[in-house]
Amino acid sequence: VPLDIAETVIPLGANTHKDGSVIGGILKIVFLFSLFGKDMTSATSILSILGVAFLVGAVMGAIPGGGMIGEMLIITIYGFSPEVLPIIAVISTIIDAPATLLNSTGNTVTAMLVTRFTEGKDWIKKIITTDKVA
Numbered sequence: 001v002p003l004d005i006a007e008t009v010i011p012l013g014a015n016t017h018k019d020g021s022v023i024g025g026i027l028k029i030v031f032l033f034s035l036f037g038k039d040m041t042s043a044t045s046i047l048s049i050l051g052v053a054f055l056v057g058a059v060m061g062a063i064p065g066g067g068m069i070g071e072m073l074i075i076t077i078y079g080f081s082p083e084v085l086p087i088i089a090v091i092s093t094i095i096d097a098p099a100t101l102l103n104s105t106g107n108t109v110t111a112m113l114v115t116r117f118t119e120g121k122d123w124i125k126k127i128i129t130t131d132k133v134a
Helices: 003-016 019-036 043-062 066-078 082-119 123-130
Strands: none
Touching (some): 019 066
16 A cells, blocks of 8 residues: 555544444344344344444444443443343453454555555556555
8 A cells, every 4th residue: 555545544544433343333232132032124123233333333432441331322222221231241352352353454455445546456566566565
Protein backbone atom coordinates (compact mmCIF):
# COMPACT_ATOMS: atom_id res chain seq x y z
CA VAL A 1 0.00 0.00 0.00
CA PRO A 2 1.42 3.42 -0.86
CA LEU A 3 2.65 5.33 2.17
CA ASP A 4 0.30 8.32 1.74
CA ILE A 5 -2.77 6.04 1.63
CA ALA A 6 -1.58 3.94 4.58
CA GLU A 7 -0.92 7.04 6.70
CA THR A 8 -4.46 8.25 6.05
CA VAL A 9 -6.61 5.13 5.97
CA ILE A 10 -5.18 3.02 8.80
CA PRO A 11 -5.36 5.62 11.63
CA LEU A 12 -8.82 6.67 10.45
CA GLY A 13 -9.97 3.06 10.29
CA ALA A 14 -8.59 2.27 13.71
CA ASN A 15 -10.96 4.82 15.20
CA THR A 16 -14.05 4.40 13.06
CA HIS A 17 -14.76 0.79 12.20
CA LYS A 18 -14.67 -2.11 14.58
CA ASP A 19 -15.41 -5.20 12.49
CA GLY A 20 -14.60 -7.65 15.26
CA SER A 21 -16.62 -5.74 17.85
CA VAL A 22 -19.68 -5.67 15.61
CA ILE A 23 -19.41 -9.37 14.80
CA GLY A 24 -18.90 -10.08 18.50
CA GLY A 25 -22.06 -8.10 19.27
CA ILE A 26 -23.98 -10.14 16.71
CA LEU A 27 -22.68 -13.38 18.24
CA LYS A 28 -23.73 -12.30 21.73
CA ILE A 29 -27.20 -11.21 20.62
CA VAL A 30 -27.82 -14.36 18.59
CA PHE A 31 -26.59 -16.52 21.48
CA LEU A 32 -28.99 -14.82 23.90
CA PHE A 33 -31.87 -15.02 21.42
CA SER A 34 -31.20 -18.74 20.98
CA LEU A 35 -30.80 -19.32 24.70
CA PHE A 36 -34.10 -17.65 25.57
CA GLY A 37 -36.09 -18.77 22.51
CA LYS A 38 -36.66 -15.33 20.99
CA ASP A 39 -37.53 -15.07 17.30
CA MET A 40 -34.67 -13.84 15.14
CA THR A 41 -35.97 -14.87 11.72
CA SER A 42 -38.13 -11.84 10.92
CA ALA A 43 -36.76 -8.91 8.94
CA THR A 44 -37.31 -6.54 11.86
CA SER A 45 -35.39 -8.82 14.22
CA ILE A 46 -32.48 -9.10 11.80
CA LEU A 47 -32.37 -5.34 11.26
CA SER A 48 -32.56 -4.67 14.99
CA ILE A 49 -29.76 -7.16 15.66
CA LEU A 50 -27.56 -5.47 13.05
CA GLY A 51 -28.38 -2.00 14.37
CA VAL A 52 -27.68 -2.90 17.99
CA ALA A 53 -24.46 -4.67 16.97
CA PHE A 54 -23.25 -1.47 15.26
CA LEU A 55 -24.08 0.49 18.41
CA VAL A 56 -22.22 -2.06 20.53
CA GLY A 57 -19.20 -1.80 18.21
CA ALA A 58 -19.19 1.98 18.55
CA VAL A 59 -19.52 1.82 22.36
CA MET A 60 -16.81 -0.80 22.76
CA GLY A 61 -14.28 1.23 20.81
CA ALA A 62 -15.00 4.61 22.35
CA ILE A 63 -15.12 3.86 26.07
CA PRO A 64 -12.45 2.21 28.27
CA GLY A 65 -13.98 -1.04 29.48
CA GLY A 66 -16.57 -0.65 26.74
CA GLY A 67 -17.15 -4.38 26.44
CA MET A 68 -19.15 -4.47 29.64
CA ILE A 69 -21.06 -1.32 28.64
CA GLY A 70 -21.84 -2.90 25.25
CA GLU A 71 -23.11 -6.03 26.93
CA MET A 72 -25.31 -3.99 29.25
CA LEU A 73 -26.64 -2.17 26.18
CA ILE A 74 -27.61 -5.50 24.62
CA ILE A 75 -29.31 -6.66 27.81
CA THR A 76 -31.19 -3.39 28.24
CA ILE A 77 -32.39 -3.01 24.65
CA TYR A 78 -33.74 -6.54 24.40
CA GLY A 79 -35.14 -6.70 27.94
CA PHE A 80 -33.01 -9.55 29.27
CA SER A 81 -32.50 -9.79 33.01
CA PRO A 82 -29.18 -8.57 34.44
CA GLU A 83 -28.36 -12.12 35.48
CA VAL A 84 -27.37 -12.97 31.88
CA LEU A 85 -24.43 -10.54 32.02
CA PRO A 86 -21.94 -13.19 33.24
CA ILE A 87 -23.00 -15.49 30.41
CA ILE A 88 -22.16 -13.00 27.69
CA ALA A 89 -19.07 -11.83 29.60
CA VAL A 90 -17.69 -15.36 29.12
CA ILE A 91 -18.43 -15.10 25.40
CA SER A 92 -16.56 -11.78 25.33
CA THR A 93 -13.51 -13.39 26.89
CA ILE A 94 -13.54 -16.18 24.31
CA ILE A 95 -13.96 -13.96 21.26
CA ASP A 96 -11.74 -11.06 22.36
CA ALA A 97 -8.57 -12.16 20.56
CA PRO A 98 -10.28 -13.06 17.25
CA ALA A 99 -12.27 -9.79 17.38
CA THR A 100 -9.08 -7.78 17.84
CA LEU A 101 -7.50 -9.66 14.96
CA LEU A 102 -10.51 -8.85 12.79
CA ASN A 103 -10.35 -5.16 13.75
CA SER A 104 -6.66 -5.02 12.78
CA THR A 105 -6.94 -6.92 9.52
CA GLY A 106 -9.98 -4.85 8.58
CA ASN A 107 -7.76 -1.76 8.56
CA THR A 108 -5.28 -3.42 6.22
CA VAL A 109 -7.97 -4.67 3.87
CA THR A 110 -9.56 -1.22 3.79
CA ALA A 111 -6.21 0.37 2.92
CA MET A 112 -5.79 -2.16 0.11
CA LEU A 113 -9.29 -1.43 -1.22
CA VAL A 114 -8.68 2.32 -1.19
CA THR A 115 -5.42 1.71 -3.07
CA ARG A 116 -7.28 -0.42 -5.60
CA PHE A 117 -9.85 2.32 -6.18
CA THR A 118 -7.31 5.15 -6.42
CA GLU A 119 -4.41 3.45 -8.18
CA GLY A 120 -6.30 1.10 -10.50
CA LYS A 121 -6.45 -2.63 -11.09
CA ASP A 122 -2.70 -3.23 -11.41
CA TRP A 123 -1.68 -1.24 -8.35
CA ILE A 124 0.35 -4.07 -6.83
CA LYS A 125 2.50 -4.41 -9.95
CA LYS A 126 3.21 -0.66 -9.87
CA ILE A 127 4.15 -0.81 -6.20
CA ILE A 128 6.51 -3.74 -6.72
CA THR A 129 8.36 -2.00 -9.55
CA THR A 130 8.74 1.35 -7.72
CA ASP A 131 9.42 -0.04 -4.19
CA LYS A 132 7.23 2.59 -2.44
CA VAL A 133 5.62 0.30 0.12
CA ALA A 134 4.36 1.22 3.59
